[in-house]
Amino acid sequence: MKKKMLSAFLCAAMAVTLVAGCGAPAADAGKDKGGDSKKEASEGIPKDEIKVGFVHISDPSDMGYTYNHDLGTKEMQKELGLSDDQIINKYNVPEDAECDTALRELVEAGCNIIFATSFGFEDYVKEVAAEYPDIQFCHATGFQASDSGLDNFHNYFASIYEGRYLAGIAAGLKTETNKLGYVAAHPFAEVISGYTAFYLGAKSVNPDVTMDIMYTNSWNDPTIESQVAKALIDRGCDVISQHSDSTAPATTAEDNGVWQVGYNNDMIAAAPNASLVSPRIDWGIYVTEAVQAVIDGKEIPADWCKGYADGAVYLSPLNEKIAAEGTQEAIDKAAEALKNGELFVFGGPLKGVSPDGEKIEVAEGDHFPEQEEASAPSWQYIIEGCNVVQ
Amino acid sequence: MLNTLNGLFIAAVLAGTPLLLGALGEILTEKSGNLNLGVEGMMFMGAITGLAGSYYYEQAVIGSGGNPNGAVSSVIALLTSFAAGSLGALIYSFLTITLRANQNVTGLTLTIFGTGFGNFFGEYIGQKAGGYVAVSEVTKKAFSGIDIPVLSDIPVLGPLLFRYNWVVYFAIAAALFMTWFFNRTRVGLNLRAVGEDPATADAAGINTTVYKYMATVIGGGICGIGGMYMSMVTTSGVWVHNCVSGYGWLAVALVIFATWSPARGMLVALVFGGLTIMRMYINIPGLPAQIYDMFPYIATILVLVITSMRRSKEHAQPKSCGLNYFREER
Numbered sequence: 266m267k268k269k270m271l272s273a274f275l276c277a278a279m280a281v282t283l284v285a286g287c288g289a290p291a292a293d294a295g296k297d298k299g300g301d302s303k304k305e306a307s308e309g310i311p312k313d314e315i316k317v318g319f320v321h322i323s324d325p326s327d328m329g330y331t332y333n334h335d336l337g338t339k340e341m342q343k344e345l346g347l348s349d350d351q352i353i354n355k356y357n358v359p360e361d362a363e364c365d366t367a368l369r370e371l372v373e374a375g376c377n378i379i380f381a382t383s384f385g386f387e388d389y390v391k392e393v394a395a396e397y398p399d400i401q402f403c404h405a406t407g408f409q410a411s412d413s414g415l416d417n418f419h420n421y422f423a424s425i426y427e428g429r430y431l432a433g434i435a436a437g438l439k440t441e442t443n444k445l446g447y448v449a450a451h452p453f454a455e456v457i458s459g460y461t462a463f464y465l466g467a468k469s470v471n472p473d474v475t476m477d478i479m480y481t482n483s484w485n486d487p488t489i490e491s492q493v494a495k496a497l498i499d500r501g502c503d504v505i506s507q508h509s510d511s512t513a514p515a516t517t518a519e520d521n522g523v524w525q526v527g528y529n530n531d532m533i534a535a536a537p538n539a540s541l542v543s544p545r546i547d548w549g550i551y552v553t554e555a556v557q558a559v560i561d562g563k564e565i566p567a568d569w570c571k572g573y574a575d576g577a578v579y580l581s582p583l584n585e586k587i588a589a590e591g592t593q594e595a596i597d598k599a600a601e602a603l604k605n606g607e608l609f610v611f612g613g614p615l616k617g618v619s620p621d622g623e624k625i626e627v628a629e630g631d632h633f634p635e636q637e638e639a640s641a642p643s644w645q646y647i648i649e650g651c652n653v654v655q
Numbered sequence: 656m657l658n659t660l661n662g663l664f665i666a667a668v669l670a671g672t673p674l675l676l677g678a679l680g681e682i683l684t685e686k687s688g689n690l691n692l693g694v695e696g697m698m699f700m701g702a703i704t705g706l707a708g709s710y711y712y713e714q715a716v717i718g719s720g721g722n723p724n725g726a727v728s729s730v731i732a733l734l735t736s737f738a739a740g741s742l743g744a745l746i747y748s749f750l751t752i753t754l755r756a757n758q759n760v761t762g763l764t765l766t767i768f769g770t771g772f773g774n775f776f777g778e779y780i781g782q783k784a785g786g787y788v789a790v791s792e793v794t795k796k797a798f799s800g801i802d803i804p805v806l807s808d809i810p811v812l813g814p815l816l817f818r819y820n821w822v823v824y825f826a827i828a829a830a831l832f833m834t835w836f837f838n839r840t841r842v843g844l845n846l847r848a849v850g851e852d853p854a855t856a857d858a859a860g861i862n863t864t865v866y867k868y869m870a871t872v873i874g875g876g877i878c879g880i881g882g883m884y885m886s887m888v889t890t891s892g893v894w895v896h897n898c899v900s901g902y903g904w905l906a907v908a909l910v911i912f913a914t915w916s917p918a919r920g921m922l923v924a925l926v927f928g929g930l931t932i933m934r935m936y937i938n939i940p941g942l943p944a945q946i947y948d949m950f951p952y953i954a955t956i957l958v959l960v961i962t963s964m965r966r967s968k969e970h971a972q973p974k975s976c977g978l979n980y981f982r983e984e985r
Contacts (some may be wrong), residue, residue, distance in 0.1 A: 326894055461657055496662070499658070520800070
């Protein structure tokens, strides 16, 4: 009997330690000192009372997407002078019902504005937003806010395709095999728009270049990302770029002696002899604006999208040690043209077919209105030269 | 075509190594009659402690003004991950062998415990290190492919056989050693007897408790090293949340696939590793990626069906596996 008791106790101890382990990262959630929303959002909220919540698919250790978005949070915190316990982060939340739980926990903790940063969170955000009209919900990379009929549900993104186009120039000039490789997350418009822009940038300086694209079917899975990068290198690709969250493609490129163009973060630290340049988003601009709007009791736009000209999209410093000669000049020239409105990334003539078989043709002198009407990317057509391997 | 196959082989070896280590640990455990389903948990524990061992060693050396040594760092990662995996297995052993708790339930609890342990400490160390934890270049170099003079430079065969990281060779050596141990030593024979029929072994004067404890704890340690492979090699010495993500369960399936034979384990780990990355190398037009991802599991089911049809006595699960032995119930 004693032994049975002891074994039951030990099993319970293991379970309790587990719960403690899961709970600890969000431990600061418990420290709220009565943040019940007695004031209407329209009247604004004093700066020292506001609480800001974040739901992330990963944590800053990815040194990519979540790391970069977290920098935006820190920028906002510094700009507005919020204390640490006014910001609650939920890390490593998968794109399933756990997201719903995380959002509700943030509501319970007294958050006035909540940011959800992964594409697959959108349905849960929409559902929870409908139940709490006094709390503002901002979802990155989504597309449903403007049609949802909810005043407190917003989408935001940046024209990252402009940054990818510029980074593509570095890849196009560097490649020796004229074959680029792209580690792509999902066959969604956000990803297709990104790699098409990257390819068009490379093609603008190197007409012979082609690109192989392989999907990981996951936003953040370092194991598969590095395996896919290796497979692309084995196919003869000598510049690897990525639409995935971690630095695994960069370290794989480094190990195999090829080059790489990152995303979200300056990956030169992870791969000093491989990483050329990375397009990045400055999330701080939007996060600061949105939190400020709640403090002032102003409305947040349903769709928010800024690009290269506004500094919301920028390139990390070029790795001069390994970049081809004249890369910086070529990038500067294209960047200038993008800013002046002389150059459109998706400018005609351009022909493509979507994965569903839908065709599009952009005429000479015309351009596709990417991210102009809504904040979410909508270019979902695969053009000639892009070879999807599956 | 030949290049594609070479690439597939190399990628399969790299993907198969953590599976092989996990499976070897579980084979050793099951040979003693313990069915430890906590492989995933022990791999998580090994993954974080291996990384933490290397990381803190480096910090200590850099802090005192020295230069960290890659070989020392590797050995520390190996030992700490082994210790953590053993610790997980020790909890399991105490519960099932001494207290005779249900093996399935305890194993599953260990999986949940280990997953929480790994992710909690990974995040904790990361937060303390300023956002994320990563080992230095020296250790990363120590865990990347080796370069043996002459051998590594042989065309085709060199990259195919002599350019992996050291853990791959360690895993192969462990598999060969275990084969010899089970089939050629007295202790191995005793261990197999304990797994088949502990009452008979006990009557023959074998200390079943010691055998069960030793096999389970060492087996857990080997699983821990498999976890270390995930954090040190697959994710290049950076802690990534959920980095083991199901590899422990694949390893349990692999034990069945290998029919409890370490030598066979090497071959099937290669096949399993190959199946997990096959879609990136061999394209069958019109076949969706999701079907490819099912291949390892389909293969396991097929093997289960075939082995149960053949009913080979030699390649079956040890007979007492999953049952606790209590001398007074004889």
